[in-house]
Amino acid sequence: MSRRNRKLTSRTLRRIIAEERARLNETLEMGLSHPSEAPKKTREVPAEKYADTLEDCCNWYQVCKLKESKLQKELMLVKEAKRRLKRRILENM
Numbered sequence: 059m060s061r062r063n064r065k066l067t068s069r070t071l072r073r074i075i076a077e078e079r080a081r082l083n084e085t086l087e088m089g090l091s092h093p094s095e096a097p098k099k100t101r102e103v104p105a106e107k108y109a110d111t112l113e114d115c116c117n118w119y120q121v122c123k124l125k126e127s128k129l130q131k132e133l134m135l136v137k138e139a140k141r142r143l144k145r146r147i148l149e150n151m
Contacts, residue, residue, distance in 0.1 A: 064070065
């Protein structure tokens, strides 16, 4: 395993602190004394229970993609109209 040396910038340091804070908060929420105890407390849930939820999420994602493409087309039309109006205003001045 190779290791890369990185500069410890303020952004990196903030990210590391945020990750540790999240891990500690998760530990405290579960009522544990140390983060290594978290896997012992978690329970597995059968996948059958979440299959419908996953399918619904996938369907909703597809709907959102379609809506996004429609809105992008509308935005292109609005930008084109705005560009033409701006040109007409400048010509009439």
